[in-house]
Every structure is written in C-alpha cells, then in structure tokens.
Amino acid sequence: MEEDVNKRDLLASSRRLMHLALGDLGAADQQADVVVLHAGVAIEHALKAHLCDIHPSLVVDGRDLPSLLHAAGRGDLTKKELPLIKTIGAVDAFLRVSQILEKDKLQVTKEQFRVIADARNGVAHIGVHDTTQLEDLLSTGIKVIDAVLAALEEDAAEYWGEFEPLHDKILDEKRRADWIRIEALKIRARKTYETRFGASDTEERRKAIASAEVHSMVAGQAAAMRNCPACSNRGWVGGDLDTSFTEEEPQVILVTRHFLCSVCGFSLDGYLLGYFDHLYEDVPMGPAATFTYADGSIHEDLWMNLASDTFVDRRHLEEDEALRAEVEGA
Numbered sequence: 001m002e003e004d005v006n007k008r009d010l011l012a013s014s015r016r017l018m019h020l021a022l023g024d025l026g027a028a029d030q031q032a033d034v035v036v037l038h039a040g041v042a043i044e045h046a047l048k049a050h051l052c053d054i055h056p057s058l059v060v061d062g063r064d065l066p067s068l069l070h071a072a073g074r075g076d077l078t079k080k081e082l083p084l085i086k087t088i089g090a091v092d093a094f095l096r097v098s099q100i101l102e103k104d105k106l107q108v109t110k111e112q113f114r115v116i117a118d119a120r121n122g123v124a125h126i127g128v129h130d131t132t133q134l135e136d137l138l139s140t141g142i143k144v145i146d147a148v149l150a151a152l153e154e155d156a157a158e159y160w161g162e163f164e165p166l167h168d169k170i171l172d173e174k175r176r177a178d179w180i181r182i183e184a185l186k187i188r189a190r191k192t193y194e195t196r197f198g199a200s201d202t203e204e205r206r207k208a209i210a211s212a213e214v215h216s217m218v219a220g221q222a223a224a225m226r227n228c229p230a231c232s233n234r235g236w237v238g239g240d241l242d243t244s245f246t247e248e249e250p251q252v253i254l255v256t257r258h259f260l261c262s263v264c265g266f267s268l269d270g271y272l273l274g275y276f277d278h279l280y281e282d283v284p285m286g287p288a289a290t291f292t293y294a295d296g297s298i299h300e301d302l303w304m305n306l307a308s309d310t311f312v313d314r315r316h317l318e319e320d321e322a323l324r325a326e327v328e329g330a
Helices: 007-025 032-054 065-071 090-100 110-126 131-152 156-197 203-213 270-275 300-307 314-328
Strands: 222-227 234-244 251-260 267-269 283-287
Touching: 007 032, 007 131, 007 156, 032 090, 032 110, 032 131, 090 110, 110 131, 110 270, 131 156, 156 203, 156 267, 156 270, 222 251, 222 283, 251 270, 267 270
Parallel strands: none
Antiparallel strands: 222 234, 234 251, 251 267, 251 283
16 A cells, blocks of 8 residues: 655655745745745755655654554554644754765755754744845755755756756855855965965974974864865864764764864865865774774774664764754754
C-alpha cells in the first residue's frame, strides 16, 4: 500500500509555495511577510521530501503511533486523519538532512538556516520578522532546495520553471556580495601583514613569520594548518572532531568551522569557508581506535558509540538542543 506521507506531494507543495513567494517579489504591493511565510514552508517541505524519499517515518514524531502508521502507509489503522499527524519541525528536518548529505552538497550551516527558521516563525507566531534578512533567507533557501533536488535527481529546471532566471540572479548577487566581503577582508589582512612584518625579505622577517605561523588561535576541539588565502603563509582551520566510517576502520576527522591566520589576521567562518575548498574540506586526523586528544585522553568513547549507529552525527547532538531552544523560544 502506498504511504500516506510521500515525497511527491511534499515536493509539489514546495514548488507551489516557492512560486508564490517568488511571484510576490514582483508585485507592486509586495508584502515581505507573505514571501517569508511561503518561502519558509516551501523550504521545509523540500527538506521533508528528501527525508521521505529515504523513509516517511523520518518526518513524523516517533512518539505518536497514528503518525507512524500514516508514515508506514497504514493510515487505515488509525482514526487520526493525515492532516492531524505530528511531524518534526523545519529545524529538525534541516539538521537531519545536513547529517545525511555531504557538506559540499549542502553548503548551508545551521547558523544560516536559523535566518529562515526565525523569520518564518516570527511571521507565523507574532506577525513580525527582520525585513533586512529577506535576501539572505531567499538565497539560503534556494541553496537548500537545489541541494535537495540534486540529491533526489529531480529536474531543477522543472521545479523553478519561469522563476529560474530569478533563481540565478538571487544566487549570483549573493555570491557577488560574499566575494566583495572576502576581498575586503583580504585587503585589511594584507595591510596588517605589511605593518607587522614590513616588505623587505630578510632572515629576521622570515623567522618572525615562522614564529607567528605556529601559534593557533582558532576555537574548537582541534586545528590544522592550511595556506592563507590573503598572505599565502600558513594559517589554521579549527572545528569539531567527528568519526567517519568511509574507510575500513573508523577514522577521526576534523570538521572545519573557522579559519584564522596568525600571521596577517585573515579570518573566515561559517559558509564563507565553502568558497575555499582547502579550508572547507574535512581534515583526516588518523584512526579512531588509536587517536588521542592533546591532553592524552582517548577517542574510543566516541567511535565506539557511533559504530553502533552510523546515522547518528555526534557533533550535532548538543547543538541540536541549543538551536531548537533558541528558535522555538524555549
């Protein structure tokens, strides 16, 4: 029996609502709150379509039996109608998808997604949202939907339809703004570099640069050296440790979150790292079974727990609760 909750309906709903949102952008009496509400739900439905493609149970509240029955395609066994079932929220849907898709496929962080969740919830609950964030909301939402369409091998041109040129323009303007910001940060860093070390290539200068390079000031559980895009010396990426099961034995990886060059001060974090492959990619740290932290403690507790369920992303567990509390106002 076909399941009650399914990818096809969710994707169709996502397309319909996103078209309403983009269509309102061109209206003379445009109301930003209508755009935010339609776009927010469209993005949530796209995320849930991806989860449903794996299994519909991933979008329902696992504590509610009628909801699970509908997800299993046996809604006939419950009196609760399909529109009344309990499902996960947009934040949970994003966090689940972000743990399933590789991060080079979904180049959106939870911090970026918070713009969408906060704005949509603000409109839905109290009729208020930050109007200055509309551009960020749309560009981030488009990236999420594009990643979902690619993962589902759906025709993106069919989804966006007449709005495909507008889709491209929104993304291009966002990328342009990002590159302008990055280039401005580079210029500032190069001035700092010249002020600190001068322009003459002397032995004393080289020693001073080498001494600065080895001092990491990035936050996180671990760090690794990478070439700085601004001054070409060695800076540091920092982030959280996680376990990868793509090899024959569990491997510890550094999931990069920040970059900071101790030489020139050039700094990037969040999604801006995605503009530089060598800063964004995960850094292998060695076999999990033999990995030790700087204080000598072992990594075994992490990889042993993860080995029992490779679909659990340990680095999100505490973050999920904090993010959910902030978004829902708990």
